[in-house]
Amino acid sequence: MSESKTVEIRVKRFDPDTKQFTVKSYRLEVDRFTTVLSALIAIKEKQDQTLSIRYSCRMGICGSCGMVVNGKPRLACETNILKECGDTVEVEPMLGHPVLRDLVCDFDDFFAKHKSVKPWLIRRDRAEKFRAEKEYVQTSKQLDEYLPFTYCIKCGLCVDACPVSNLNPGFKGPQALSQAYRYIADSRDEGAKARLEALDTFEGVWGCEFLGACSRVCPKGVDPALAIQLLKMRVINPPRDDTH
Ligand code: SF4
Ligand code: FES
Numbered sequence: 001m002s003e004s005k006t007v008e009i010r011v012k013r014f015d016p017d018t019k020q021f022t023v024k025s026y027r028l029e030v031d032r033f034t035t036v037l038s039a040l041i042a043i044k045e046k047q048d049q050t051l052s053i054r055y056s057c058r059m060g061i062c063g064s065c066g067m068v069v070n071g072k073p074r075l076a077c078e079t080n081i082l083k084e085c086g087d088t089v090e091v092e093p094m095l096g097h098p099v100l101r102d103l104v105c106d107f108d109d110f111f112a113k114h115k116s117v118k119p120w121l122i123r124r125d126r127a128e129k130f131r132a133e134k135e136y137v138q139t140s141k142q143l144d145e146y147l148p149f150t151y152c153i154k155c156g157l158c159v160d161a162c163p164v165s166n167l168n169p170g171f172k173g174p175q176a177l178s179q180a181y182r183y184i185a186d187s188r189d190e191g192a193k194a195r196l197e198a199l200d201t202f203e204g205v206w207g208c209e210f211l212g213a214c215s216r217v218c219p220k221g222v223d224p225a226l227a228i229q230l231l232k233m234r235v236i237n238p239p240r241d242d243t244h
Contacts, residue, residue, distance in 0.1 A: 004031040007081060009039055011051065012092040013102045024048070030081045036089060037065050037076035040103070052102035060219060063155035067103050068092040073157040073217045096160030110156050113172050117180035117199070122191025136188040149182035149227055151220040158214035158224050164207050171207040172199070174214035174224035181227035184234060196235050205231045 009026045026043045034042075037055055044051045056062040058077045065076040070090050081089055097105035123129050158174040159165045165173045172180075180199060184192045199205050208228040215225040 004029050005082065005087075006030075007039075007085070007087050007089060009043065009089045009091060011040070011043075011103070012090075013051070014093060014099045016101050032080075032082050034081050035077050036067075036069050036074070036079040036081060036085070036091060039081060039089070040076065040091070052100075052104045054104045061153060063153035066094055066105075066155040066157045066160065068094060068160070073160045075155060075157070075219050078219060094156060094160040096162065096166050097156055105156070107154075107156060109169075110154075110159060110173075110175065113176040114154065114179060117172065117176050117183075118191060118195060119179045119183060121183065121186065121189050122194075123188075124190050138187055142187040145187070146182050146185040149178050149185070149222055152179060152182075152222050153220055155219065157217045157219065158222075161213040161217040163211060163213065164209055168203075168207060170203045172204055174208075174228065177205060177208070177231060178222055178224035178227035181231045184231070192234070192239055196231070196238050199231060200235045205235055208232075 006027055006029050009028055010023055011026065012021055012023050014021050026047055028039055028042060028047075030039060037053075037058060040051065040053050041055075044053065053065070055065040055077065057064070060075055060078045063075075066073060067076050068074070068091070069076065069079050070085055073094060076091075079085065091103065093099045093103045094105050097107060097110060100106050121129070152175060154175065156175065162174050164171050177199070180195055183189045184195055205228055208225070210225060210229060212225045215223045218224065
């Protein structure tokens with residue numbers, strides 16, 4: 001592979017004043033280390049300071065740089081241009097979230113849905129949580145029940161890919177539902193019954209049509225589609241009380 005190459009980067013931009021989308025093309029020399037995010041930062045620094053992008057960590061941790069690259073929801077910082085994109089890179093904002101400007105989306109609704117499933121450990125004795133007199137011991141099997149679902153970085157790519165989320169704004173969506181399962185499956189949690197009752201709706205688990213697009217795009221292997229099917233099983237067979 002040659003050391004560097006000039007590629008075309010076509011960015012679908014949104015102007016909130018006119019509510020219009022336009023495509024702007026940039027040419028940039030990239031090398032084998034250039035990611036879509038580093039290319040966009042270089043464009044912003046050297047060619048067009050008006051380009052709006054959202055990012056923080058640049059290493060697949062913060063979940064801020066989600067966008068659609070060559071038709072697929074991706075983390076821009078984890079998408080290598082020469083290895084994965086070819087000579088032309090088409091970059092668009094995620095359309096499963098309201099677009100604020102260019103590649104920047106509004107995550108208020110996304111985080112409100114996340115919060116609505118109570119993504120924290122619920123204990124009957126609330127005061128006990130703050131006394132810290134003992135550990136909540138778990139076996140490795142109990143840990144395995146929920147560990148894969150803790151890797152969510154809240155990038156929103158699964159919601160962008162989900163056809164149900166795109167058609168039904170009331171649907172909780174794959175991210176919030178997978179996080180509901182993460183806590184329900186945790187042996188330390190005592191809020192399963194109430195959570196399951198709240199999700200026994202078409203805005204909850206029954207909205208999911210199990211198309212699996214969410215799991216295919218998740219950069220962290222969270223598998224929200226699996227989490228939702230496991231939630232459905234628990235809704236049908238709820239625990240008699242909140243113990244596991
Ligand atoms: S489940 Fe995966 S795709 Fe969805 S927000 Fe979490 S990390 Fe992103
Ligand atoms: S900038 Fe943090 S995940 Fe891409």
